Structures are given as structure tokens and as C-alpha cells.
Amino acid sequence: MVTRIGHIALNVKDLDRAVDFQQQVIGMVETERTAGVSYLTCNDRHHELILIEAPADRGYAHLALEVADTTVLEGATKRLTAAGGTMLGGIYDGEPGIDRALKVKSPGGHVYKLFCGMETVPAPPAGDRPTHFEHVSTKVLNHRAEERFITAGLGFRMADRMGVMASWWHCDEDHHGIALTLAPRSELSHYAYAWPDLNALGRVADRLKAVRGRKCIWGPSRHGPGNNHFLYFHDEDGAMIECCSELAQMQADDYQPRTWSMHPGTINQWGGPPPPRFILTGFPIAEPQPGRPSWAMAPGRAPTAAT
Numbered sequence: 001m002v003t004r005i006g007h008i009a010l011n012v013k014d015l016d017r018a019v020d021f022q023q024q025v026i027g028m029v030e031t032e033r034t035a036g037v038s039y040l041t042c043n044d045r046h047h048e049l050i051l052i053e054a055p056a057d058r059g060y061a062h063l064a065l066e067v068a069d070t071t072v073l074e075g076a077t078k079r080l081t082a083a084g085g086t087m088l089g090g091i092y093d094g095e096p097g098i099d100r101a102l103k104v105k106s107p108g109g110h111v112y113k114l115f116c117g118m119e120t121v122p123a124p125p126a127g128d129r130p131t132h133f134e135h136v137s138t139k140v141l142n143h144r145a146e147e148r149f150i151t152a153g154l155g156f157r158m159a160d161r162m163g164v165m166a167s168w169w170h171c172d173e174d175h176h177g178i179a180l181t182l183a184p185r186s187e188l189s190h191y192a193y194a195w196p197d198l199n200a201l202g203r204v205a206d207r208l209k210a211v212r213g214r215k216c217i218w219g220p221s222r223h224g225p226g227n228n229h230f231l232y233f234h235d236e237d238g239a240m241i242e243c244c245s246e247l248a249q250m251q252a253d254d255y256q257p258r259t260w261s262m263h264p265g266t267i268n269q270w271g272g273p274p275p276p277r278f279i280l281t282g283f284p285i286a287e288p289q290p291g292r293p294s295w296a297m298a299p300g301r302a303p304t305a306a307t
Helices: 015-026 072-074 076-082 143-153 198-212 277-279
Strands: 004-012 031-036 037-041 049-053 059-066 100-105 111-116 130-142 157-162 166-170 177-183 187-195 219-220 228-234 240-245 259-260
Touching: 004 015, 004 111, 004 130, 015 031, 015 037, 015 049, 015 198, 072 076, 072 100, 072 111, 076 100, 076 143, 130 143, 130 198, 130 240, 143 166, 143 177, 198 219, 198 228, 198 240, 219 259
Parallel strands: 004 049, 059 111, 130 177, 157 259, 187 240
Antiparallel strands: 004 059, 031 037, 037 049, 100 111, 130 187, 157 166, 166 177, 219 228, 228 240
16 A cells, blocks of 8 residues: 655754754755744655654654555555554645645554655755655564554565564565564654665764764664664654665565574674664654644645545
């Protein structure tokens, strides 16, 4: 059902400071700002990231997944609820950059927004920035229920598994768009941008040090599942970012799903186990808002009634 990973929406304490971090360290470009919300991109899509000023509700609001058209949205409710999802209102329109959307809460409490009709914008000027928003890694306690939801409900397919601790799932040629990690509570582990190569990750680390005086949490190194280079650090509000390059492509590389050992070497092919700051980092799930959020309205538009 899902055709590609769309974007992530994060609640932030100080919108200007959060946008500044994404622009200076990552290279994102703001395409629109309205009602205390910033829409940012790194390509010709209207947005790959949404930042929502909400000082009292720290957390991530949703992961957005693109579907082909409104027909898919109209037929999604039965499939999503049968897979264990809880609908959060009906189909709505009027949000900047997209045509229509529908939100659902997974068995683990993660909020997914299915949408169609992403607008395009003039591509940003040449610069050192990601190619696209790539994936999220979420923490869940009931791993199997969440897996059933993203496969039977969202249509993802397995890419790899690491014992009972983690699994990786894809909806297109990228090795994974969603990763699941076993944990005591549901949280966002990290969100990830795709970069051209390992040298680009080094330049991100340089900017993080130069403009924020901060060091990375883990990396650079290479994961086993996905075979990608990685670099991890926190954004301005404490959510963890992964910068990736050379992620395996499921069709082009003829990648065969496999079950990996739970040995630390699986997720760090060049070095030691993940540090405590990586393991313990978790960004909470923001309070879900059924239907159209108060901020999700393009200026000058009159919304139609939700279906």
C-alpha cells in the first residue's frame, strides 16, 4: 500500500532554534512557515521534515508515508484496523504541501500519517545537504504486534532481522524505511537522512562541532543490516538523527533478507558495541491529535469536511 517514506513531524520547544539547527548542520531549506509550523526540504519535494512549535508537548507527532492516490486512502481504514491499528479521525485536506491525509495509531502507539499528492517546489541551490529523508527507527515492547501492523496494514516487507531485538522493513528499493527495536516503552529511537557518501557524513560532523560545539554520539562506521555508513547525534530538542550513506538497495543489489546474530558486531562492522547514550536515547510520542491538527492548514484555504 505505501509507496515511499514521506517525512517526519517533530514537536520542538523553540521553532527558530530548531529550524536554525536543521539549516546550519543538516542543510535543510525552509519552504513554508505558518501557524507556528515550519516545513523543510532537501530536494524538490515540498517537505521532508515538519517542525511544530509545542513547548508543552515534547515528542514526535507522526511518521508520514506516501500512497498512490485518494482511492488508496479511501480503502485504507478496513485494512489498517484489521491489522491492529486505531484510526485517528478521517481523511482530511488543506495541509500545506499535500493533497489529503489520514492518520492511524499502531498497536505500539506510534502515529502514522498516510498521505497523497505531495507538491513539488524549485530544487534548492547546490549545497551540502541530504538527498532525502530516509527512515525512522522506533522502539516497541510488543514487537510482533507492531510487525503485523506494518506488514498487513501498511504493506511493508521484511529486509533483515537481528534475533528478537530488531527488524528492518522496506516499502521501496531502500533497504529499510522503518526499523523496529525491542524496548520497555514505545519511543522514537532516531530519524535518518540519506547522504551521497562517507565524506558527506564527515562534513556533517564538522558542522555539528563548528556551529553547536557538540560531538557525535556514535560513528562513523558501517552497519551490517543495510550495509550503510552511519553517524548519530542529537538534534536541538534531543531527538537522535542518523546520517546514512550507501544504504543497500533491495532490487539493484539483489539483496536477500537474512537473520543476523545478536552479537554487537552485527550493527557495527568496524568497531565496538553502541555506547550507552545511543541505547538510552528515546524521543517520546507526542499526544496524538485525531483528525486534522490545528496547525495543518494552508493559509487562505477552506477545508472540506473530514470523511
